[in-house]
Amino acid sequence: MGDLNSNLMALSSYALDSTKKEDLLDQYLQETLSQMMDEYHKNQTPIDIDFRKLIHWLRAGDQLTHQIHPYPAKLLPHIAYFFLKAHKNLTQKLVLDPFCGSGTVALEASIHGFLPLVADANPLALLLTKVKTTPYCIEKLIRIKEKISYKYIRYKVAPTIDIVNPDLWYLPEHKKRLEILLRTIEEVVDQEEKAFFKICFSSLTKKVSFADPAISVPVRLKTKEKFSPTINARINKRLDWIKSANIIQEFNIIVDANIERVIETNNKYPNRFTAKQVGIDARSLFTNPNGSIPMPDNSVPLVITSPPYGSAQKYVRASSLSLNWLELASPKELRSLEEKSIGREHLKKTPLCLEESNLPQDYVQLLKKIALKNEVRAQITQKYLIEMSQVVDEISRVTAPNGRVIFVLGNNQVCGETLRNDRFIIECFQKHHLKLKLILIDDIKSRGLMTKRNRTASVISRETVLVFEK
Structure with a gap:
């Protein structure tokens, strides 16, 4: 990135040492984003970036209410911070996250003067996001x-x-x-x-619980012969603690x-905003509690979101104990909740009808290759792509003219075949005439996405950040 890298390092140091007003930092981050977009427009090449280094004054660990509750695959706060600060000059301070998850975008939006609009299929995510953003007495x-x-x-x-x-x-x-x-x-x-x-x-x-704290989905913690004596001793110590x-x-x-x-x-941040729920399905956003009034067209100036990645995380299973205890979903209701979630793991087996899916031909051919190896995985992948295209339809509908969409996602492999989620999302947004302004690539360091979800999936080690403009 040449001069841009130097500018970013200078900006970071300045942000730490300066006693000038916060709006100077906002201005510099706006200029940084503009430089990135200019470079991308010139070279049409994705830009490698390390958001932790870019916003290095923001602590990656326990800060504010970010760590109020464990949740798998949390979005790096630095990403939300950067794009929110770079858009502080928006007249209408609204930001939408239709996959709010643990509420990272919502909290960063809340403390930076935006009203967070959130949706998620997981009721625990909605509850957690509300609690994170509420300024309690x-x-x-x-x-x-x-x-x-x-x-x-x-x-x-x-x-x-x-x-x-x-x-x-x-x-x-x-x-x-x-x-x-x-x-x-x-x-x-x-x-x-x-x-x-x-x-x-x-x-x-x-x-x-006896669930292994190092694994997001519930897995019984127990000693094993293949573990070292040190690890088994640590496990026994943990089990003894639980019992007492x-x-x-x-x-x-x-x-x-x-x-x-x-x-x-x-x-x-005494004047932060509590997140407002606008849906339980990213494909259907609303403005009233019972979901009967759709969110108005062209009403949201900024969208920042990270959707579920295909073959990356079992969100419902990971939160199953909490969902049961809080009576948000009974054991019998967990499967139906998963079926309402995009990026689901299970699917009722039906004939694979690729030609009727309205997917781009490149993806139809990819699904055919996957089907030759595992038809169920092909069906799950097809369902994921169709539903993500519907999400893009809805986001495009509610995004305001000149508004921006920041989409964070990862590519992965299914049965050895590479699934380019980034290319697919780009094609979907371009159908709605949103312009691709920037592609950033960042290595994943701790989002819980490094572990394979099943033997037909792959490790996801890099994230793509797509910036679109309407």
Whole structure:
């Protein structure tokens, strides 16, 4: 990138040391984005970038309310930060993320003066995003915490919560104590505060379970002969801790940590906006709670989103314990919830009708190659592409004239065949006459996408950031 790299490093250093107003940083980031787009327009070549180095003053670890709850494959906050700061001069401060996930874009939008509009098929994602972006009254949270602890000691029974394979994941006594704790939380009158304590409770259900904390989907933690003595000793130590864990004590530790995160965020950004839900399906965005009024055409000036990647992550399974405990989806409802999610793992087997899919011929031929090796994977991939094209239809509809869409995605392999998701999305947006202004390539370092989801999938090690303009 030549001079651009030098400018970026100079910008980063300046941003750290300068005492001038924040709008100077916004201006420099706007100029940086403009330089990138000029370079891309000139060379028509994707630009390699390291967002961590570009925005190196932003901590990648625990900051604000970003780490209030675990969630798989979180978007790097630096990406959202960069594009939001580079668009701070927008007259209408709205940003849409139709795949909000853990709420990374929503929180960054909220603290930078944008109203976040969010959608997601996973109800846990919507709950988490709301909690992350809500400027809670700290005194109220502390009072409720004390009341929950008081009731927890007094209550002896609670309604049974239906969990997938409860004996596999919990000691019977732990499950009983968790049910009593949930009973006390359900009695919280204020819905916003109840949501906060439910998210804390959700974190606890993972922490005191026998699920391996290093794996996003629930996998029983146990020693194995192939592991080294050191690793097995560490696992046994973890298992012993789980068996002796004090439920209310661990809950209060999580609550206190999350209250500290809210305090930090409130102190730095007291006027941030709480995210507004605009859908449960990225293909159908609305403006009212029951979903009967579509979001107006040409109404959103900025879209920043990262959709599920084909063969990358089992989002519903990864959050299955939380979905069960919070009664957002019963064990029997998990499959139907997955079926509503784009990028699903399972699909009812039906005849493969490629010629009727309206997909570009290059992708029809690719699916035929996949079908020769595994017809089910071909069906799942076809469904993913069709649904992503519908997502692009809806995003294109609601994006305002001159508005921009930032799309973060990855390419992968299915049965040894390369699936160019980036090219497919580019073709879809160009059908709606959105112009491709920039392609950035960044290496994935810690998004939980490095592990193969199944034996027919591949490792995803690079992310593509596409910038379109209407």
